[in-house]
Amino acid sequence: MGNNIIPPKIASWLISKFSHQYHQKPALGDLEEIYFEKAEEEGIESAKRWYRKQAILSIKHLFNIIIFWSTSMLKNYLKITFRNINRYKGYSFLNISGLVAGITCSILIFLYIQYEFSYDNFHESADNIYRIVAKEPTNYFMGKNVFVVTQAFLAPTLMEEYPEVISATRYGGAGGLLGYQGKWFIERSGIYADENFLNVFSYQMISGNREDVLTEPNTIILSESQAKKYFGNNDPLGEVLSLKNRYDLKVTGVFKDIPENSHLKFDFIVSFRTLLSDPERAERMKRWSASSYRTYIRLDENTEYRDFENKLVSFVDKYVGERAKSEAGENYKYILQPVKSIHLHSDVNFEGSDNNDMKFIYLYSLVGFFILLIACINYINLATAKSLKRLREIGIRKVVGAQRKQLFIQFIMEALVFSIFALVISMLLIYLLLPFVNSIADRNIEIELAGNMLLIICISLIVFFVGIVSGSYPAIYVSAFRPVNALKSKGLLLSKNSLMRNVLVTGQFLISIVLIICTIVILTQIDYIKNKELGYDLENVIEVRLDRGSYNGIIESLKQELLANKHIKKVSSGNCPPMLVDSRGGYHLESNTGEMTYTRLYQVTVDYDYIDLFKIAIVEGRGFSSDHVLDLENSVIINEAAANAMGWEKAVGKSIKRKKRSKSEQEWQVIGVAKNFHSLSMHLDIRPLIILPQDNNYSSVFIKIDPDNLAETLDFIRETGEKFNPGFPFDFHFLTDEYSDMYKSEQRLATIFTWFSGLAILIACLGLFGLISFVVESRTKEIGIRKVLGAKAYGNIIMLIKDFIKLILIANIIAWPVAWLGMNNWLQNYAYKIEPGIGVFILAGFLSLLIALATIGYQSVKASISNPVDSLRYE
Amino acid sequence: MLSGHDELLLLTILNLKDSAYGATMMKHLTKVTGKEWSIGAIYDPLYRLEKTGYIRSILSMPTQERGGRSKRVYSVTKKGVKALQEHLKVRNELSDSIPELKTDNRLKYGK
Known part of the structure; x- marks a missing residue:
């Protein structure tokens, strides 16, 4: 037999490693015997192939062997672990509760984060849906220069111009009083959306054909719960709802309630054609200077969205160019936001949904990790300290021949047992705590192990992390004991690990x-x-939101009627409360040299009593007064910030102009300067503001009441409201809230x-x-x-x-x-x-x-x- | 009770008489069953059978042709023969009363 036909080395090494001591040598001999026979009969290559196959087959048996031999030792480790838990109950309690707290906390954080990442994933083509937002580089509003609203005709134009835009849709907010057979509800979360809306998004339909429910004017589709609210268990299809003072709408479909993890939430959709059926409005919407709709597109899956975004630069030149140069400044730009990223990454004006910020996700992950780490450190400290009590056990194990590796495994295993034990308790706790977490986080997180592979992986990772991290130091520490010391003394060992322990406690x-x-x-x-x-007084002020338009001409008598009650001190109306002036307009202000300069001012429209009711201080001139007949016509008040921005020493008497949409210019005289008040949130500086006299554009009534007799006063307010606008639900809240x-x-x-x-x-x-x-x-x-x-x-x-x-x-x-x-x-x-x-x-x-x-x-x-x-x- | 695997191994040892060891058994089984047998699939059950006392083994002297490795030669003990007899009896009793199996057998032998 030639020496060059020896069996493959790796294969024989594998077999020798993986076979049982009992047959290791004979087995190798047997294989070699057959190998040489085969080599002679069928050739070396075939023999080698056979030998290698044998090697691979032997791996399977390795596992049988490992399991057989290791279970007996593992059983012993487990037994000792449970005995120790039992014996040192207080210690085990401290240790497990620490781990439970850490594990519970980190799994809850994981669930929360997973939920936050699940936003808008349910759309079939979620990866190809983008929202288009507009960046106006020089136009900062509430601290941001990106706006969610775009032009009404952006979507259809994009679809015409670019073949890679498979579908594009736009929607605008719809709300007001919606009623059926004399039953009215205030609706705030409806939308007007075009026929492509259900083509871009995959919200599920219950009845009605998603292709054509929104193609006709004067049609509406309702969410399942909305349909129940208006029609009970009757079939809503074909019924007619009316949007007060505007449209009669035929129900053409019902869709499933919007999932909680959608950035876009609405209760009903009115067809966009309804808006377009008014020719004057349709004409107005064609202007590229008015942005009040949200645009979403579905791109072809092979299109890189950044490339498409760049293409839109020339689109802006072609369509939006004029406006871009006049108002929004240079570089007006469309930005594409992948729909899945909106919830965590979008920070734009008029977002309207309760978005989160990636920063918080990082922060919570970090905190979760650190709490888990504290729990592990806890285990390490307790386990090393406790091991002093087990010196005898460890000493004996060593004396009878335990190798360092085996002791190491034993202690890692103990940590794993603790960690699994803690996990079981944690899972129970998580079920109990989830409703509480949901109420803090304002979410609807559910825990479902089946089907949530990521959660299972995360839980196993946490358990192993805890087991390995907290088990390894005690394991290294204990397995290094010298048996003589271990059996003899304690003091020696205690001082040795104090540095490590000090570091851990400090950490x-x-x-x-x-x-x-x-x-x-x-x-x-x-x-x-x-x-x-704040610069104003919100104490005991109730805001009642009005249905715009329904009170034209009667607002004064409503105010008088309310004031008749002795618990109602003051009544005023305006378009928003003073702490959230979120409307802005462009004005021409007379500068010190007499020229008119263009400035954007935050604006609020108020009646005579507003400034008095909110106790806004006037530092120069006077407030609005019913004694001056012309106040409603041509007087305005500005705040100090506006006066400072213009550099006015004396603001009273200065002129402010605005170009009206249809009418010619309107001009006002400044009659007073209000002390700066916080008209925006504390995140932002106080900005220049103009207080305009009311021109039928009020949307709220503010009522200052006497806190005594609250229930009665509220009833009175409700009754009075009903009298003036029957069927209208009077909906109020305290401004402090x-x-x-x-x-x-x-x-x-x-x-x-x-x-x-x-x-x-x-x-x-x-x-x-x-x-x-x-x-x-x-x-x-x-x-x-x-x-x-x-x-x-x-x-x-x-x-x-x-x-x-x-x-x-x-x-x-x-x-x-x-x-x-x-x-x-x-x-x-x-x-x-x-x-x-x-x-x-x-x-x-x-x-x-x-x-x-x-x-x-x-x-x-x-x-x-x-x-x-x-x-x-x-x- | 013996498993199918055990039965095959015991029968192989008896068939091979004095020369029953790993390599010969592997070859024999591969020939009879027509499928490849791995070394572990032979030795693991053999180890168990020896522990139960159905077979015994002698470690022979290392020989040159086996790369200087010894071989473990097996023989069936009386206890093993008895267990096998009982096993076959039960098995035949069970299968004799099933006509389909009989025709099947006959067809096979007929070939």
């Missing part, structure tokens, strides 16, 4: 302190916003941070509590001897806690700059903000110290005042 407190500081800063900022001098609603996202952030920091500090304290117990236990004798030699109890207490205090002080020193940087960054979002002083940091430091002392206090005091006789007899 835990570092994270907790950062979270505490953030919480305090967020709460202080919210408090600042709530109590800031509306004001705090403006800062809902801050409130949410504060709630979440309060919980996070509470949780972090709780877990850290669990760890600290466990640690001090072990420290006290291992130093029992030392304390006894000290006492015998004359040490005082308080001296002992100080000795025990001073190490921990040092660690917490170090944690504070590191945490302060970290938290300061983070919070400073967050506060940049506000034009009006607090300056977090050193006080906040000292408060957080003091709090952390106090909590830590409370945690370790009991154990150390108990140990220090105990009778030395007992402690010396210990063991």
